[in-house]
Amino acid sequence: MAKDSLQKQSSLEERVYPIDWTDDLLTGVTVSSVATTHTPPSGSAASITNTVATPISYIKVPSGLAVGTHYISCVATTSDSALSPEVRLVITVDY
Numbered sequence: 001m002a003k004d005s006l007q008k009q010s011s012l013e014e015r016v017y018p019i020d021w022t023d024d025l026l027t028g029v030t031v032s033s034v035a036t037t038h039t040p041p042s043g044s045a046a047s048i049t050n051t052v053a054t055p056i057s058y059i060k061v062p063s064g065l066a067v068g069t070h071y072i073s074c075v076a077t078t079s080d081s082a083l084s085p086e087v088r089l090v091i092t093v094d095y
Contacts, residue, residue: 002086030054041068
């Protein structure tokens with residue numbers, strides 16, 4: 001089951017959301033990469049970028065999102081090739 005992180009964002013702003021993977025890492029294991037998938041309330045998915053600075057990754061969400069609830073699924077791949085549990089950003093855009 002995904003861990004949800006509830007957020008708010010204006011359609012006019014670009015935001016960066018940090019995700020701390022510490023609780024999902026064994027001793028000596030680092031985050032190698034993070035895969036993200038955006039599910040918008042309507043229209044096309046936005047281009048979501050991320051930067052990894054283990055144990056934290058920074059998920060950059062662009063401006064111009066449609067009004068409604070957006071879901072961004074984030075899954076880390078670790079240095080031992082394991083996959084983390086999903087973290088899901090649930091972003092409400094009101095205006």
